[in-house]
Amino acid sequence: MRLAAAAALCCALLTAHATDQALLGKDMAIDPQKELAETRLLEDVVVAPIPISNPTVGTGLAVVVMPFYHLMPNSPLSNTAVAAGYTSSGSWGVGAAQSTRIRGDELRVDGFLGYVELRYNFFGVGSAAGGAGVAVPIVQKGAAFVPELLVQVAKRAFLGVRYRGVRVETAPDGEPPAQIAPLFNQSITITSSGLGPVAVFDTRDNEMNPASGVLIDFRANFADEAFGSDFDYRTFTLEANYYRRLGAGVLALRGYACGVSDNTPLFDLCLFGAGTDLRGYEAGRYRDRSMFALQGEYRFPLGGRFGAVAFAGSGRVAPSFGDMGGEPDLPSFGAGLRWLASEKARVNLSIDVAKGRDGSAAYVYVKEAF
16 A cells, blocks of 8 residues: 555655747757757656655655756756665665766766765675674764766777765764674764776666667776875775567676675665665665676566566675675565656656565665666
8 A cells, every 4th residue: 555655655756848930930940059958848857756765764755856958959968866765774865966078978077065964774794794683773964065076989889987975974873782882882974085997888778768889988986085084994896787689578697796804884885775786775785895797687567557577686795795605695576557657758767676685675766767
């Protein structure tokens, strides 16, 4: 019943499309200023109340405003997303994300700015800690600023740089258990500031809901005291997505790897279940210095604006990639429904139910999982 109510509420979406007919048909000659002005008009706007269902922070509600627009002729859609939300655990956050495509996609200027206050369970580090199920309630207050610049260096290939500034305050949520009280009885504030390279190969036919193509994305971050960081450490992520039409639907495959160095703060360790790698896990229950996840998903239409997905995958976390062989598998499988919120941008509203090693979880979000 909760999922049905969530689907009904999420369908309360507003879309808008604006065109300036006065600029058309008056003259066969093209006025560059008029053409540029026309391309700045909105293609679509998604405004939606989004029920939140997540095993990490509980249930709640978020409001998302996401306009889609062309900034230049022959450029892909750019979009801005502004969101705010609150959940039953007392967690809340506000943020804005920007995806800018200009000069025919020769230049990508992206970024994120946000603040969150999260209340969730900390299980320790490693598969053994997560599997034991012993948790400490914590509250984390974090602010992040992450701008990124990518330049096209070859057809569909981009190189660039990203700055990542994060400030996180972590404290026990209530009285900590007696066995750890001497070690963790007050707040700890950590600032991470670093630069890193970004390399992307992107042949997808659509960024929001691909039906064909490949995405390979490598990102590294070098946090350093020279940039104002409290610790010197390194992180990297590598993801590879593949999409192809199969029958009436789309087959989507994804591989993801994460690795970090010594001295990495807890919040920057590889978190199994964070994002979409993999669904069915409480984010942070399994965390360590290395991680990989593999998953596949089949997306197919049901009729009208509705569709469905079925997915499965598995992964592991370990102190290093060389230690993966001794760690347990963390499987995931499930299914979900889709509702096409914006036909022009191909943006779906998604509801998934997934089962992991320790239980099941429900998710409600915008776009596809990957």
